[in-house]
Amino acid sequence: MFSAARASALLTLVTAFLAVPSVHAISKITRSGRYLYNETSNRFYIKGIAYQEQGAVVASTDNPFGEPSTFIDPLALGSACQRDLPFLQQLGVNTIRVYSVNSSLNHDACMNLFSQAGIYTIIDLALPLNGSIDRTSPSWSTNILDQYTNTIDAFSKYDNVLAFNVGNEVVVSNATQVAPYVKAAARDIRAYLTSKGSSALVGYAAINGASDFRGSLANYLSCDLAGNNADTTAIDLYGLNDYEWCGDSTFQASYAATTSAFANYNVVAYFSEFGCITSPPRLWTEAIALFSSDMNTVWSGGVAFSYFPAESVQGQFGMVTISTDATTVTTSADFDKLKTEYGLVNFIDSPSQSSAGAASYPSCAAPTSSFLASNTLPPTPNEAACNCVESALGCRFTPTTSNSTAIVGSLLDTGCSLLGSSGGSCADIGGDGQTGVYGRLSGCDPTIKLSFVMSEYYELNGKTATACSFSGNGTVNSAAGASASAAASSCIANPSAVFTPSAAPTSGSNSGTSSGKPSTSGGASGSSAVALVGDNHTLVGMSLMVVVSVLGAIFTMV
Secondary structure (H helix, E strand, O other), X not given: OOOHHXXXXXXXXXXXXXXXXXXXXXXXXXXXXXXXXXXXXXXXXXXXXXXXXOOOEEOOOOOOXXXXXXXXXXXXXXXXXXHHHHHHHHHOOOEEEEOOOOOOOOOHHHHHHHHHOOXXXXXXXOXXXXXXXXXXXXXXXXXXXXXXXXXXXXXXXXXXXXXXXXXXXXXXXXXXXXXXXXXXXXXXXXXXXXXXXXXXXXXXXXXXXXXXXXXXXXHHHOOEOOOOOOOOOOOOEEEXXXXXXXOOXXXXXXXXXXXXXXXXXXXXXXXXXXXXXXXXXXXXXXXXXXOOOOOOXXXXXXXXXXXXXXXXXXXXXXXXXXXXXXXXEEEOHHHHHHHHHHHOOOOOOOOOHHHOOOOOOOEOOOOOOOOOOOOOOOOOOOHHHHHHHHHXXXXXXXXXXXXXXXXXXXXXXXXXXXXXXXXXXXXXXXXXXXXXXXXXXXXXXXXXXXXXXXXXXXXXXXXXXXXXXXXXXXXXXXXXXXXXXXXXXXXXXXXXXXXXXXXXXXXXXXXXXXXXXXXXXXXXXXXXXOOOOOOOOOOOOOOOOOOOOOOOOXXXXX
């Protein structure tokens, strides 16, 4: 029997092993042309599963899952990953897709556990609500860029990150003008990954839809704006959330048309979600088709949805249930059937890497009546320039609540309305993905945009203290000299500048609680508009719930 001292020493050694990123534990995956290959030049296919618990969601007409409002980071729960690994191995998956992570938490236990087991991760960079590109009022701004780079920094030490997704279902058929913001995000995240020497792929997961919209979006995200066959603005990995195969279907009835539509696509394509539930039970026979010769020349696998329970208006997508004490997994018939079908999959090692060809990027097409995205992208968000503007403004946003993100949207809406009624405009803070025109402050944090709007209104109304009140959320900056417009001109010398982002400040952190099928359209603009000037009633926002992760000696539950 071990002595207490020896047991303690062994425990310390095991903990240290788990905490240090593994070296060459898993083969590096690279892209050649439109296919993926491992280090031995064998074709790599994504045989995956969605891995994120569902939390509160907000109803949405755009998808059956609703928009998420909170999330739990599954890669920060070491004991849960250890609990689930045997079941992921039973399924034979080599990839998990995670929709939201918290960059301030520790992910060593889960990431190294999965790496040792040969499991890659596809990590979505967006977070619910204010942490993603909002299709209703889109922007590619410093707060979102910082969040994305913080996440990349947190995961760059792990060898099993296959890709980072810059968005999930952001662009829909009636909001195609949002696409330039997604492409700008891909451009800047690619530049940031390159600057860090990272080989992680840049991806996007699209909602399935009408063929003209779907194809136009796919081509837009993988095309070359500069016309020099380069990848500076193109994605590497295009995911399609596809639920066309329902029940006892066939390739010809379900996937043939979509596969034909992507036959000549230029980057890696896969099903970022699949698993229709409208004709239960789920037979998962589409898994065999997805990896068959009917589809392998076009698609590089897919991600079954979902390991954890995921309720929707269509029903339940989950394959396991977790006990109330979070220690026990109970599998369902869905799980057992996917296990059987995944077990029958054989990867077709073709084409060879040497014959896959070099990556190619066609020039971007002009906008059409069904796809309104401009070929002029938003600039790279410039935090230094935005901070320079903020420091010079005459009226500063000083919220009365600690959760300022809950009120910024409604304050901006009302502030712009008030500014317009006073003869001003919010053009400097906005942008239009259809026309390709973006305001000087369009890439700034929403709080700086709000200070700018408040300052312009304050100036147009005689610089009276009440004009800067905004229900007590504004404070006069007595040190300000120039006007808000002059400050913008001085601080932002080149409003359309594109450059490689630098690492984000480390003072803040991203926190979340629990998650649904996360991060689609992104930040809601807030609750209904509130009467602001001279109004003393309190604006109360949602309280932020902070996830605290405590990793114990070997895998301790958060």
